[in-house]
Amino acid sequence: EQITGYVEDTGEGRWTVEQAIAHSVPMPAIASALFMRFRSRQDDTFAGKVLAALRNEFGGHAVKEKE
Known part of the structure; x- marks a missing residue:
C-alpha cells in the first residue's frame, strides 16, 4: 500500500x-x-504497483513511495 x-x-x-x-x-x-513502464506513469494502478514491487524484489530497482 505504501x-x-x-x-x-x-x-x-x-x-x-x-x-x-x-x-x-x-x-x-x-x-x-517498456510501454507498460510508460503507462504506469499516467495512472496509479494495481498492476503498476505489482510490477514495481516485482522489479524491486527481483532486480533491486527503486520504487516510489506514497507521500
Missing part, C-alpha cells in the same frame, strides 16, 4: 527497442514491457 504504481525505466529496455527498430528486428515482448 508504494505507487510508477515503474522507472533504467534505459536498457528503451535502448534495446531503439536498436531493434534501427535493425528491423521484432521485439514485441520487450517493447510491450
Whole structure:
C-alpha cells in the first residue's frame, strides 16, 4: 500500500527497442514491457504497483513511495 504504481525505466529496455527498430528486428515482448513502464506513469494502478514491487524484489530497482 505504501508504494505507487510508477515503474522507472533504467534505459536498457528503451535502448534495446531503439536498436531493434534501427535493425528491423521484432521485439514485441520487450517493447510491450517498456510501454507498460510508460503507462504506469499516467495512472496509479494495481498492476503498476505489482510490477514495481516485482522489479524491486527481483532486480533491486527503486520504487516510489506514497507521500
